[in-house]
Amino acid sequence: MDPTKHALVPKHTKVSEKEKQDLLDTYGITLRELPRILIKDPGLGKLDVKEGDVVKVIRSSPTAGETVFFRRVVAA
Amino acid sequence: MKPELKQYADKLNKKLLDQLEEVPSSKLSKVAKTIVEEFESAQVDAGEAVGLICAESIGEQGTQMTLDTFHFAGVAEMNVTMGLPRLIEILDGRKLIKTPMMEIFLKSPYNKGKDVRDLARKLKATKVGDLVKEYSMNIAELKLQLTMDEEKMKIWGVTPAGLSKAISKGVKAKVKMEGNVVDVKLKDDSDLSALYSLRGTINELQAAGIKGISQVLTVERGEEFIIITSGTNLKKVLELDFVDGERTTTNDLYEIAKVLGIEAARQAIINEVDRVIDAQGLSIDTRHVLLVADTMTVSGSIKGITRYGVVSEKSSVLARASFETPIKHLINATLAGERDPLNSVVENVMLNQLIPVGTGLPKLNMEKK
Known part of the structure; x- marks a missing residue:
């Protein structure tokens, strides 16, 4: 059973280094201030991520239709 | 997306953009401008609590x-x-949680009602004790004899082979099965008390079903049949081939x-x-x-x-201390030599300072000329 196919799990994608820098610049924050996701999180599926990467989550939202959310990959 | 809409892509959310898609091109720019204005004024202000x-x-x-x-x-x-x-x-x-529960959706054709009851029964964790009709204990030979209820075994989908496997896995004894009678024989040098406790151990062994699921119920919801359970085991249930793994939840x-x-x-x-x-x-x-x-x-x-x-x-010591168990937090912070930069609300309220919320948030920068 593939957890990423479940209705509760939104789409996770890896963010490139350039996009990552753009994101931090837009919000004027450091990487440490981003919400976190564990590296062993089943929602990541087969994504090739390592510690310090940023994951983009495209959620469906009842108010905005669709929203994006970013999480920093952490070991524990 | 329409090319004229591109410029609004980062100003509006998807729901509004989708609706703008239906506006005729001639009126689009006027409508979009009004919507952007309304949208921005409806957003929460910076510093709002x-x-x-x-x-x-x-x-x-x-x-x-x-x-x-x-x-x-x-x-x-x-x-x-x-x-x-x-x-x-x-x-x-x-x-x-008090009442763990699952809603199990089924794949076609089972969701139309085919064999739903049988599938539901397969899920329920059945203990060996639930299936026994009669016990007899032979103290001289250190033997426990279980007479199984064949009808119940059939209802819960327990096979004789599966049963003897479950028992021999759970206890350190020789298990022999003949018809509906199971003989469990302890080693010759075993204690008599071991024989007495054997019955309790065997009763609790799981003969069939999924661990943790204690009750099952089939319910017709809308057009389809689903199984509601009390007790949950999401991982194991999602692995089953008749379960719709995309919607089943706990x-x-x-x-x-x-x-x-x-x-x-x-x-x-x-x-x-x-x-x-x-x-x-x-x-x-x-x-x-x-x-x-x-x-x-x-x-x-x-x-x-x-x-x-x-x-x-929370990063602030005072904020943590203000919630519950203040002494614990203050002592631990002292031992660790923590610093509190007073960046948030509670700690500033404690010290009778302006809180960084609403109009208290912006700072004034003077430019020297």
Whole structure:
């Protein structure tokens, strides 16, 4: 059973280094201030991520239709 | 997307953009301009104390809820914690919930009612003790003889081979099966008390089904049949081939976080809170619920709104101390030599300073000429 196919799990994608820098610049924050996701999180599926990467989550939202959310990959 | 809409892509959300898609091109720029204006004025201002408004909005509705679960006599529905107790359970992030429950959706053709009852029975964890008709103990030979109820075994889908395997796996003894009679023989040098405790051990062994699922119920919902269980085991249930693995869920948030990930847990928190609120006939703006769910899941695992959960994540010593158990926090902070930069609300209230909320947030920068 593939957890990423479940209705509760939104789409996770890896963010490139350039996009990552753009994101931090837009919000004027450091990487440490981003919400976190564990590296062993089943929602990541087969994504090739390592510690310090940023994951983009495209959620469906009842108010905005669709929203994006970013999480920093952490070991524990 | 229409080319004229491109310029609004980062100003509006998807829902509004989709609606703008239907506006004829001639009127588009005028309509879009008005919508952007309205949208921006409707957004929350910087520095607004959203957390406080969220707490009040949920808390006020909470006072209107029924304080305890109702019990319905003779109704073939399971007793599920609802109302305030359930809301508290969700928001506290309790690991052990009062009534764990699953909603199992089925693949076609089973969802149209084919063999639903049999499938449901297959799920229920059946103990060996539930299937025994008669026990007899032979003290001289250190032997326990179980006479099984063949009818019950058939109903719960337990095969003789499966049964003897389950027993021999669970106890250190020789298991022999003949017809519906199982002989369990202990080693010759065993203690007599071992024989007495053997019966209890065997009774508790699982003969069939999925561990943790104690009750099953088939329910027709809308056009299809689903199975509702009390007790949950999401991982094992999702592995079954007749289960629709895309929609099957549980109300145990930690299990969802473990099997499906933190984002799924966030969505599950929202769904569960909404369900409680709807069932009580109340309404809370979803945005408040979204904020709570986001707060509970920022750290990558579920944190309840308690002193062990989100409060312990706060960086400020004084903010933590102001919630519960102040002495503990102050002593630990002293031992660790913590610093408090006084960046947030509570610590500044304590020190009678301007709080960084609303108009207290912006600072004035003077330019020297």
